[in-house]
Amino acid sequence: xxxxxxxxxxxxxxxxxxxxxxxxxxxxxxxxxxxxxxxxxxxxxxxxxxxxxxxxxxxxxxxxxxxxxxxxxxxxxxxxxxxxxxxxxxxxxxxxxxxxxxx
Numbered sequence: 001x002x003x004x005x006x007x008x009x010x011x012x013x014x015x016x017x018x019x020x021x022x023x024x025x026x027x028x029x030x031x032x033x034x035x036x037x038x039x040x041x042x043x044x045x046x047x048x049x050x051x052x053x054x055x056x057x058x059x060x061x062x063x064x065x066x067x068x069x070x071x072x073x074x075x076x077x078x079x080x081x082x083x084x085x086x087x088x089x090x091x092x093x094x095x096x097x098x099x100x101x102x103x
Contacts, residue, residue, distance in 0.1 A: 001103055002056050003037060006091045010048045014085040015041050018050065021085075025078045033065040033072075037102070048087075055102075059093070 010018050019041065027036070037053040056062040069075050096102050 001096060002059060002062060003094045003096070003102070004054045004056065004062060004091055005051065005094060006054070006089065007049060007051050008089045009046065009087045010050065010085050011087055012048055015048060015050060018082065018085045021078070021081055026075065026082070029072055029074045029078075030069060033068045034062075062093075 008018075019039075022039075030036075035055045037055050039050065039052045042049040042051070056065065
């Protein structure tokens, strides 16, 4: 398994609106291609951030899922709404240690 951690910094005060948009418009579609491990918003440290982790069988699975998401008409319609609230973003691909409860 590989895990992708995505961190989005949002415009101040937009976390609730962004999360509602994700839950309503994006998550039902993205979940067809990728498995959500967890979703968080920051309370201490950098504010106005959301962090989400997605699980994939391997990098090929991730590439196929990302390709399918990019071609999905529902997600194409969703993206401009979300991008209007995002100030910056970054992601990391992580592999679990042998002793990790998530494999």
